[in-house]
Amino acid sequence: MNRFPADGQGNIDWVQALQKGMIAPRAQRDREGKMKVLDLDVIMKSTREMPWVKFPHKAHTEWLACENCHPSLFVRKSGANQVSMDDIMKGHACGQCHDRVAFSIFACERCHSVVHPGSPKAWW
Secondary structure (H helix, E strand, C coil): CCCCCECCCCCECHHHHHHCCCCCCCCECCECCCCCCCCCEEEECCCCCCCEEEEEHHHHHCCCCHHHCCCCCCCCCCCCCCCCHHHHHCCCHHHHCECCCECCCCCHHHCEEECCCCCCCCCC
16 A cells, blocks of 8 residues: 555545546446546535635545435535534544545645635644
Protein backbone atom coordinates (compact mmCIF):
# COMPACT_ATOMS: atom_id res chain seq x y z
CA MET A 1 0.00 0.00 0.00
CA ASN A 2 3.02 2.29 0.26
CA ARG A 3 2.77 3.10 -3.48
CA PHE A 4 -0.62 4.74 -3.05
CA PRO A 5 -0.80 8.56 -2.78
CA ALA A 6 -1.05 9.88 0.76
CA ASP A 7 -2.98 12.78 2.22
CA GLY A 8 -1.54 15.39 4.58
CA GLN A 9 -1.85 12.98 7.51
CA GLY A 10 -0.05 10.12 5.78
CA ASN A 11 -3.18 8.07 5.08
CA ILE A 12 -4.07 6.73 1.65
CA ASP A 13 -5.85 9.32 -0.48
CA TRP A 14 -8.37 7.08 -2.23
CA VAL A 15 -9.72 9.86 -4.47
CA GLN A 16 -6.22 10.50 -5.86
CA ALA A 17 -5.68 6.76 -6.27
CA LEU A 18 -8.87 6.57 -8.31
CA GLN A 19 -7.97 9.62 -10.41
CA LYS A 20 -4.52 8.16 -11.15
CA GLY A 21 -6.05 4.86 -12.28
CA MET A 22 -4.51 2.89 -9.43
CA ILE A 23 -7.90 1.45 -8.49
CA ALA A 24 -10.91 0.68 -10.69
CA PRO A 25 -14.17 0.20 -8.76
CA ARG A 26 -16.83 -2.05 -10.27
CA ALA A 27 -20.50 -1.12 -10.37
CA GLN A 28 -21.38 -4.62 -9.21
CA ARG A 29 -19.37 -7.11 -7.23
CA ASP A 30 -19.96 -10.08 -9.51
CA ARG A 31 -19.69 -8.48 -12.97
CA GLU A 32 -18.31 -5.59 -14.97
CA GLY A 33 -20.15 -2.33 -15.32
CA LYS A 34 -19.66 1.40 -15.04
CA MET A 35 -20.37 3.39 -11.92
CA LYS A 36 -23.34 5.78 -12.03
CA VAL A 37 -21.56 9.06 -11.23
CA LEU A 38 -23.61 11.94 -9.85
CA ASP A 39 -21.91 15.34 -10.16
CA LEU A 40 -23.86 17.24 -7.51
CA ASP A 41 -22.51 19.14 -4.52
CA VAL A 42 -24.62 19.52 -1.39
CA ILE A 43 -23.83 22.46 0.88
CA MET A 44 -24.58 21.89 4.57
CA LYS A 45 -24.96 25.21 6.39
CA SER A 46 -25.63 24.15 10.00
CA THR A 47 -21.99 24.57 11.01
CA ARG A 48 -22.12 27.58 13.37
CA GLU A 49 -18.94 29.64 12.86
CA MET A 50 -17.15 26.89 10.92
CA PRO A 51 -17.06 27.09 7.13
CA TRP A 52 -20.00 25.27 5.58
CA VAL A 53 -19.58 21.65 4.54
CA LYS A 54 -19.49 20.82 0.84
CA PHE A 55 -20.47 17.21 0.20
CA PRO A 56 -19.24 16.22 -3.29
CA HIS A 57 -21.43 13.42 -4.62
CA LYS A 58 -19.04 12.94 -7.56
CA ALA A 59 -16.06 11.94 -5.38
CA HIS A 60 -18.29 9.45 -3.57
CA THR A 61 -20.27 8.01 -6.49
CA GLU A 62 -17.16 7.37 -8.57
CA TRP A 63 -16.69 4.32 -6.37
CA LEU A 64 -19.79 3.86 -4.24
CA ALA A 65 -23.28 2.98 -5.43
CA CYS A 66 -26.06 5.26 -4.19
CA GLU A 67 -27.45 2.34 -2.18
CA ASN A 68 -24.38 2.38 0.07
CA CYS A 69 -25.74 5.53 1.74
CA HIS A 70 -29.39 5.84 0.66
CA PRO A 71 -31.77 5.30 2.35
CA SER A 72 -30.05 3.64 5.33
CA LEU A 73 -27.69 6.53 6.23
CA PHE A 74 -29.27 9.49 4.47
CA VAL A 75 -32.76 10.32 3.23
CA ARG A 76 -32.82 11.47 -0.41
CA LYS A 77 -34.39 14.83 0.35
CA SER A 78 -32.74 18.21 0.71
CA GLY A 79 -32.64 19.35 4.32
CA ALA A 80 -33.94 16.02 5.69
CA ASN A 81 -30.64 14.90 7.19
CA GLN A 82 -29.42 16.55 10.35
CA VAL A 83 -25.76 15.57 10.69
CA SER A 84 -23.65 16.63 13.67
CA MET A 85 -19.98 16.18 14.47
CA ASP A 86 -21.06 14.28 17.58
CA ASP A 87 -22.94 11.78 15.38
CA ILE A 88 -19.97 11.49 13.01
CA MET A 89 -17.56 10.89 15.90
CA LYS A 90 -19.85 8.13 17.15
CA GLY A 91 -19.59 6.41 13.75
CA HIS A 92 -22.97 7.51 12.40
CA ALA A 93 -23.70 9.27 9.09
CA CYS A 94 -20.37 10.28 7.49
CA GLY A 95 -18.59 8.50 10.35
CA GLN A 96 -19.59 5.15 8.85
CA CYS A 97 -16.59 5.55 6.51
CA HIS A 98 -14.64 8.60 7.59
CA ASP A 99 -12.05 7.84 10.25
CA ARG A 100 -12.35 4.16 9.27
CA VAL A 101 -11.57 3.63 5.57
CA ALA A 102 -11.84 7.20 4.33
CA PHE A 103 -9.83 10.21 5.50
CA SER A 104 -9.82 11.29 9.12
CA ILE A 105 -12.62 13.38 10.56
CA PHE A 106 -9.85 15.58 11.99
CA ALA A 107 -8.91 16.80 8.51
CA CYS A 108 -11.56 19.50 9.05
CA GLU A 109 -10.75 21.52 5.93
CA ARG A 110 -11.55 18.59 3.64
CA CYS A 111 -15.26 19.00 4.43
CA HIS A 112 -15.57 22.45 6.00
CA SER A 113 -14.45 24.18 2.82
CA VAL A 114 -17.08 26.82 2.03
CA VAL A 115 -16.21 30.12 3.71
CA HIS A 116 -19.20 32.28 4.63
CA PRO A 117 -19.67 35.60 6.47
CA GLY A 118 -18.68 35.00 10.09
CA SER A 119 -16.48 31.98 9.45
CA PRO A 120 -12.68 32.01 9.50
CA LYS A 121 -11.07 32.14 6.05
CA ALA A 122 -8.55 29.47 7.01
CA TRP A 123 -7.55 27.91 10.27
CA TRP A 124 -5.22 25.19 9.01
